[in-house]
Amino acid sequence: MSLDAHRCPNGHLTSPPHTRCPTCGEAQTETVDLADRTAEVVTWTESQATPPGVRQPNAIAIVEFAVGDETVRQIGQLVDADVEIGDRVRPVHVDELRDPDAGIRHPDSQAWDGYRFERV
Amino acid sequence: MDRVAIIGASMTQFGERDAWIRDLLAEAGDDCLRDAGVEPSELDHLYVSNMASGEFEGQSGVMNALAHDLGALGAYTQRVDQTSASGGAGVYAAWQSVASGASELTLLVGGEKMNDTAPEGVENTAFATDVIASLTHPAEYKHGVTLPSFAGMTARRYLHEYDAPRESLARVAVKNHKNGVDNPNAHFRKEIDVETAMESPVVADPLRLYDFCPITDGSAALLFCPESVAAEYTDDYVVVSGIGGATDTHVVHERDDPTTMGAVADSGATAYEMADRDPEDVDVAELHDMFTILEFLQAEDLGFFEKGHAWEAAMDGVTDRDGDLPINTSGGLKSKGHPLGASGVAQVHELYEQLLGAAGPRQVDADVALACNVGGFGNCVTTTILEQP
Numbered sequence: 414m415s416l417d418a419h420r421c422p423n424g425h426l427t428s429p430p431h432t433r434c435p436t437c438g439e440a441q442t443e444t445v446d447l448a449d450r451t452a453e454v455v456t457w458t459e460s461q462a463t464p465p466g467v468r469q470p471n472a473i474a475i476v477e478f479a480v481g482d483e484t485v486r487q488i489g490q491l492v493d494a495d496v497e498i499g500d501r502v503r504p505v506h507v508d509e510l511r512d513p514d515a516g517i518r519h520p521d522s523q524a525w526d527g528y529r530f531e532r533v
Numbered sequence: 534m535d536r537v538a539i540i541g542a543s544m545t546q547f548g549e550r551d552a553w554i555r556d557l558l559a560e561a562g563d564d565c566l567r568d569a570g571v572e573p574s575e576l577d578h579l580y581v582s583n584m585a586s587g588e589f590e591g592q593s594g595v596m597n598a599l600a601h602d603l604g605a606l607g608a609y610t611q612r613v614d615q616t617s618a619s620g621g622a623g624v625y626a627a628w629q630s631v632a633s634g635a636s637e638l639t640l641l642v643g644g645e646k647m648n649d650t651a652p653e654g655v656e657n658t659a660f661a662t663d664v665i666a667s668l669t670h671p672a673e674y675k676h677g678v679t680l681p682s683f684a685g686m687t688a689r690r691y692l693h694e695y696d697a698p699r700e701s702l703a704r705v706a707v708k709n710h711k712n713g714v715d716n717p718n719a720h721f722r723k724e725i726d727v728e729t730a731m732e733s734p735v736v737a738d739p740l741r742l743y744d745f746c747p748i749t750d751g752s753a754a755l756l757f758c759p760e761s762v763a764a765e766y767t768d769d770y771v772v773v774s775g776i777g778g779a780t781d782t783h784v785v786h787e788r789d790d791p792t793t794m795g796a797v798a799d800s801g802a803t804a805y806e807m808a809d810r811d812p813e814d815v816d817v818a819e820l821h822d823m824f825t826i827l828e829f830l831q832a833e834d835l836g837f838f839e840k841g842h843a844w845e846a847a848m849d850g851v852t853d854r855d856g857d858l859p860i861n862t863s864g865g866l867k868s869k870g871h872p873l874g875a876s877g878v879a880q881v882h883e884l885y886e887q888l889l890g891a892a893g894p895r896q897v898d899a900d901v902a903l904a905c906n907v908g909g910f911g912n913c914v915t916t917t918i919l920e921q922p
Contacts, residue, residue: 427784427787428672429670429671429672429784435782435787455690455786455791456686456687456689456690456693456791457686457689458682458685458686458689458737458738458739458740459685459735459737459738460677460679460681460682460685460736460737461734461735461736461737462658462659462662462679462681462736462737463659463662463677463679464659464660464662464663464666464677464679465655465659465660465663466677467677468677471676471677471682473676473677473678473682473686474686475686475786475791486786486787487786488672488673488676488678488784488785488786489676490676490677494738498689498690498693510675510676510677511675511676511677516663516667516674517588517663517664517667518667518671518674522671523671523674523675524671524675525675526675527672527675527676
């Protein structure tokens with residue numbers, strides 16, 4: 414299991430990956446695992462009205478990892494809503510983030526595991 | 534260059550409607566042709582703006598259905614989907630069809646059926662939220678990210694960064710509900726006060742119920758032709774003086790600044806340049822207030838106010854109907870409702886009425902009007918500038 418950011422030859426990072434780097438158009442060729450790093454909360458919310466198959470309420474954050482001089486952001490569920498902007502969080506792996514069979518997206522079309530974030 | 538004119542406009546009652554998509558589209562399309570006194574057989578092109586009729590009710594091919602139901606067989610037809618910005622994208626497609634010379638008469642109809650569409654056992658708001666959230670990247674969707682949750686995260690960041698009071702968002706809801714009272718086609722025609730908005734149930738913290746548009750059914754239509762022949766149809770027409778479309782990231786968290794909508798700025802810049810206008814020239818605007826916070830972001834990214842200052846304008850009444858720059862005189866998506874594919878078309882319908890002096894109690898003094906229609910969470914945007922001839 415890993416929480417991958419994807420890097421092009423010019424050093425730009427994204428997560429999730431893209432066929433071409435959105436910044437420079439080069440192919441992305443490397444991955445950087447973020448799973449053992451901590452990140453800073455950019456913003457967060459706790460959603461009370463959630464779609465079928467999603468926990469209720471659902472706290473979600475955008476977080477930012479520093480990788481050398483570059484930064485890369487992630488979105489993910491929060492373990493709980495006890496966070497503020499600027500807090501440090503760490504990734505925690507979860508096998509199934511929502512029920513793949515309950516929503517409109519085809520269950521075989523994508524992965525359903527991933528990382529929640531927990532305040533350090 | 535011969536500009537493109539809009540010679541007819543219509544919209545249906547917005548709200549919880551019994552009609553399904555085919556009948557909603559036909560109602561607005563028929564009304565628009567009657568408004569302009571045009572026969573369906575005269576149409577060269579027919580565009581239908583719609584996001585998700587297949588997902589909501591299992592009806593695809595709606596452009597063909599509408600051509601047949603209106604008696605416009607022989608016209609070139611196309612369904613235009615740009616999620617919530619399908620209406621604006623339809624305006625772009627219709628403008629393009631006439632500006633290119635491919636069509637001398639184009640009808641655009643935007644519509645969506647959203648209520649009473651959920652499978653048995655599924656609550657309709659949750660279902661509609663999921664249909665809309667299906668536009669997200671798999672990396673977002675698996676976390677249960679919805680458009681309302683993007684709005685909550687963006688609002689928190691905006692209030693934090695610009696030291697704006699929570700009340701400023703409530704002011705947007707209060708203003709747009711007040712405007713909607715005078716729109717007979719609006720979903721909600723009920724004033725609310727700041728306290729009601731501030732104390733309504735939390736939906737996506739810090740946003741509450743009254744920060745969100747409702748789930749709405751409805752349709753709207755516009756009729757386009759070259760400006761050079763518009764007077765042959767009617768004395769009452771407006772021109773599209775500028776239009777621009779732009780795209781931002783699909784993955785929302787990859788944007789450098791969560792409080793800036795790049796595609797709003799880019800599409801606005803293109804539209805201003807084409808129209809040879811500045812933000813100061815705009816007299817009235819319809820912005821995509823699917824969530825109250827979006828009215829601030831668009832007003833700033835279109836250059837009406839400095840970054841981080843649109844909330845002050847809302848507090849000071851600048852964007853009220855009797856303010857210096859009235860925004861969402863129709864009631865906006867907030868009170869008029871947001872039938873996805875219809876919204877961008879209905880925005881232009883409101884500005885058409887404003888420019889023709891036909892907006893009744895909603896009337897403001899306007900020569901130059903701007904509509905901004907936002908898809909996804911700023912993912913795809915169309916900005917249109919309309920003027921009196």
